[in-house]
Structures are given as structure tokens and as C-alpha cells.
Amino acid sequence: MSTVALAKCPNYDSPGLDRALELLLEPLCGMGAFVRPGQRVLIKPNMLSGHAPERQVTTHPALVLAVGRLVRQAGGSLVIADSPAIEPFGRVAAKTGLAQTASELGAELRELTEPMPAPAVPGAIFKGLQLARLALEADVIINLPKLKTHGQMLLTMGVKNLFGTVVAQRKSEWHLVAGVDRPAFANLLLDIHQALRPALTILDGVWGMEGQGPSNGRPRHLGLLAASADALALDLSLCRLLGVPLPSYPLYLAARQRGLLNPEVENPRLVGDPAAEFAVADFKLPDLQSVGFLPRPLARLAQRHLVSKPVARPGRCRACGQCQKICPAGCLSLEREGPRFDYQRCIRCYCCQEVCPEDAIAFERGLLLKTLQRLGR
Template sequence: MQDTVSLVRCPDYDKRNIRKSLDAVLEPLGGITAFVKSGQRVLLKPNLLSPRPLEQRVVTDPVLVEAVARMVLEAGARPFIADSPALEPFAKIVKVTGLDRIAGELGISVRELKDPRPIPSNRVALFKNLEIAADAMEADQVINLPKLKTHCQMLLTLGVKNLFGVIVAQRKAEWHGMVGASRRTFASLLLDINQAVNPGLTILDGVWGMEGHGPSNGRPRHFGVLAASKNALALDMTMCRLLGVSLEDYPLYLAARERGAPELEQDAVKVLAPGIEMPLVTDLELPQLGSMEMLPGFLTSFSRRYLVSKPVQDKKACRLCGKCVRICPVNCLEILQNRMTFDYDRCIRCYCCQEVCPENAISFKKGLLAKVLKGIGR
């Protein structure tokens, strides 16, 4: 049976345009009532990474979140908005985005995901001791509301990656530490989370997104689309193709291929995109980072220092706030004598430090391997 991915044009975040586009993108899927029923508790899971100004396009736009909440209310269900940022105060994020005001006007709650609970054992799951927020497990339905962004570790953050937000707060960093340097293993973790949460509907905010050094310090880019599907992985694979991204470079694709996921085949997914030219873009700026997985184990220390890309401090931009130190899952950063120091032998290149830096003061020094691969067109 084919999965369906629906795409429509949406030029901006005008409330009328957003509602019109939402109705259009959900119509081929049966409309909102195909996913929520009267009386159900429905978790709306946006990307609430950090309290940046909306024009930086770091978070799912609150106009979209509000419109989806209104649709769920009209269906007679009981929505609530929730996420669990890794480091930033949740109350500050919802205030900056205006979601606290929106929730108050709608008479619904907006709250931080807490109270981790173990998921039921699953023979397919690679990670057997996974815990996710209780609200995500106990909701009658989950509507996943990701933002279209590039990602310095996973290349893209779309539907499946957005569900990493149901891992509670600092436990995200713990998982990065446990998974280590393997992007494909981290992608397998994301697949297990997606399977555990099993969102009934994913709606991608691609009106404005981010390219370059996402998910927080990239450059805003206008894409002008909304996308929706019952299947988050099918949506992600479709968007990867539409963005002109090579699937072989996408860790989520590689991990899903190892599992034999049917969503990877183009003929297994029906794409409905009236009036949208394919590909959507041909010049998306992606982060180009070397991978330690390509190298033999005995070269690990040497490669981490010289061959693969590494995070470096921009001394002029850095305010020494210490957020990067607190988020690092392997404790490889220190502030010594008013400067950041990196232990590159321990660094696993998860780029959490870059993700949480509010000043864009952590950049990347390309390693020799990344330069060579770029030179030969890889």
C-alpha cells in the first residue's frame, strides 16, 4: 500500500494563507478529521529549539502551530502544545515565540515534555532501553510539526529528527554520548523514536526554512511550501529528493535502508504536489562535514585531530556563556583563561555545541578529508 505525501504552495505566514494551505495539503489525506476524533488528547509537537527571533527561522512558526491547534479544536479534540528543548528554558522559548499567548487565547496548555517513561520492548528496535516523555506516550494522537532545516550532524532535520524532542531535556546529550560518532547509529536511534511515538500526522513547515549550518545558526531561506503525510519517514525521503539532496549522503536514509524500510522506494510513495516544479530547489547549501566512520579504528585519534572537520571558537563572537560546555555529551569543552578549549580526541562531532550557541560563535574548520572529498565531487 502506497504512502501519500501531499505538498502545496504557501507564500508566507499570513494567517489566512496558512489556513488555506493547511486545508489544501490535508485534503488528499482526508482532512484533519481523518486523524483526530472528538474528545481525544492531541499532542502538537513543534520544533522549539531555542528562543531566537522568528525571522531567524529556527522554530516551527507559531502561526502554523496556532492554525493546526484551531483545526484540532474544531474537530472536537483537545490539543496541547509541547516540546523538550535540550538546554534553553522552555518558558523563555514559548514567551519569545508567542506560544504562551496563543495557548491562552485558545484555552489550551503549552508545556514542557518531562517525566521520561520506558517504551514497550520491540524486537525491531535497536535501542532497548529507550525512554520518552510520558505525554508523548499517553496522548491519543501526536501531530508532528517539524521545521525544514539543514543539520550539521544529520544533514537535514525534518519529520523524524523533530521527534528527538520527546527525549527529555539533558537526556538528549546523554544519548549523543552513548551513540558516539556514528551518524548512522544516531539515525537508527531516531528511527526507534519515530516508531515509538508513531505520529498520526506530520506537517512540515517549509514556508521559510534554513540552509547552511543549521539547525540554529544557518541562513534563512524561503521555500514556500507545506508538506504533510501520515508517514514521517516517507515525508522525509520525499523532501530529500525534492531538495536535490543525495540519499547516499543522508544518514537517515542509510539507517532506514539497513532495516529494509519500504518508504525508501519512490514507487512506494505517492507524491501529490499540484503546481510545484520538481526539484523544489537545486542549490540548497548543505553542511559539509567529514565523517570518522570512513576511517579504520587505529586512525581514530589522528583523524579526529587532522582529517575530519572540527568545531572551533570564534573568539570575537563568543561571550563565554558556557552553554556549549553544559550541553557537551562527552565533556570535551572547557573554559580556560577566557577562551574555549576543545579536546578533539574525545569530541564525537555531534555539533551540539554549535546547535546551542546563541552567538554563532562556534564554526567549523574543515578537515583534510572533507576538503579532498569536496575536491573530487563527493
């Protein structure tokens, strides 16, 4: 039976956070159920980009510290690792507070750099998947996602957080392959999750992000920690708490189509603090552009003409070049006034918006979205 534990945690202060974490893991039999002495444990936080913890873009360092201490007590050796979207790893580690955390824990802090073939997973959609060696060779993965909205996947939580094990330059390649339609990207994420099977996922929902996440949304206080040995079950439970209908969640649809769902995953046993206390009625989701229901050639056409397109927000660009570097289609150039887009080649992957540190890229709503909104969808 899949189990998802929930615990109230109003802030990141110690010792309240440590106590909340203890209560959270109690019904899952504690950290000792996941980590044995001598095992090499990889902690995978969300280190998307170099923002201070208060921006709520990345997993809070206090949670990483508290989890790291429990791993140490259980006898595991620790490595904290991720592959930020574009900024140098050292800068992201410093700004997010995770460099300091790793030093307090005496843990290794490593960038996920070396790709190697992932083991074949029955039913995988993407063949030839390459993931970071460090993740594939760890004895145990502890997945520490941040609860945020996501322009392509609606929400980023447990399953999506593992996309960070795709090393940096290959992220763009996968975006190019999977950026055409959301179901393909959802399937890629499920393949990664199946290949890595994290032993434990602990979600940082003390403060999450709503609106135009995963980096330019608004911080939202939720006061929640959630944990499960099954990241997909955790994600689906969180959708329910946030009032997100499961059929609107791309990962749910892809998992259902692949036969990965069973009653246990769809309706896991909820333990810990009562779920009703975490229900949120007004969580603001991002605008999604829905072309996944069209045949592939039409989807491309629709993507070009109907869905929202990235546009520059005047006066904000500081010419850092990050959007240009990450653009998988190579269709973005930088001019004096800011970024310029070649819409014929743009695949609407929204990576540029995701990485822009100045919030200098917005979306001009496409005809499809405007029509759907007019129809009250």
C-alpha cells in the same frame, strides 16, 4: 500506499496560511481523519532554542496556531510540548512566540520532562529507550517539524523532529552513545519514530534554513507546506525536491539497511500542488564529516584526527555557558577569550555549535573533508 501532500504557502499571514493548510490536508481527508472528539493531541513543534520566529530556527507560531485550531475543530484537546536543547523552556516558549500561541488556543504548553520506557519495537537497535511520558501517553501526536539543514543528519525534518521527545538531560547521553558515528544516530532516530508513530506530520517549509543549520544557517524561502501520515516518506520526498541524493541522507541509508523501506515509502504518492513547482536546484547543505563507513575503533581515531573540529570565533562569545552545559563529553571549558576544547575527548557531536546563541563556534575543516572536497565529492 504512503501519501505526501504538498501545498504552496508563500508566507505565514492569515487567512492565506489557513487556506493553504486546508488544501494541504484535503487529499489526506482533513484533520478529522487523524483526530477524533475527546482525544488528547500532542502537538510537537521544533522548539530547539529561544529565537524569534524570523530566524527560522523553530516552527513558526502561526502554523502551530492554524494546526491547533483544526485540532480543536476536530474535537481534540490540545497540548503543545517539546524539550528545548538547553535554554529554560519558559524562555524558549516566550521568544519563539509559542507561549502566545498556546494562550490564544487555550492549549496546555508543557515541557517534556518525565522519561519513561518506550514500548519495545521490533527490530529496534537501541534497547532501553526512554521517551517523554507525555508523548508516549498522548492519544495522537501531530509532528510539526521545521525544514532545516543539520550538521550531523544533513537535514532535520519529520523523523529528526521527534528527537525532542528525549528529555533534555538524556539528549546529551544519547549524543554520547550515538555521536561516534552518524549511522548510529540515524538508527536511534528511526527507533524513536517507530516507538511514537506520529499520526500526522506537517512540515513547515514556508521558510526553511540552509547552510550550517540547525540554528546558525541562513533562512531560505521555500513557500512550502508538506504533510503525511508517514514522516519517513515525507522526509525522503523532501530530499528529492531539494536535490539531495538519497544515498547521502543518513536516515535513508539506516532505514534501507533495516528493511524499513518499501516502494511506497521510497516513492510515495505525491498529491496537492505539483511537486515540480517546489524543486530547488541550489539548496545549500551543511558540511558533513563522514566517518561512518569506518570500523568503530578507526572511526573514533578518524573522528579525532580527520574530521572537522569545533573552534571558537574570536570576539563573539558572551560567556553564557550553554555550550559547556550541553557538551556530552565534558570537554569544553570557558575562558576569558571564549570556549576552549579538549580535542582528545571531543566526540564531534556539534551540540556546542548547535546551541550557541552568538554563533561563536565554527568548524575547522578536517583533513577528511578537505580531501573529499578536493576530490570533488
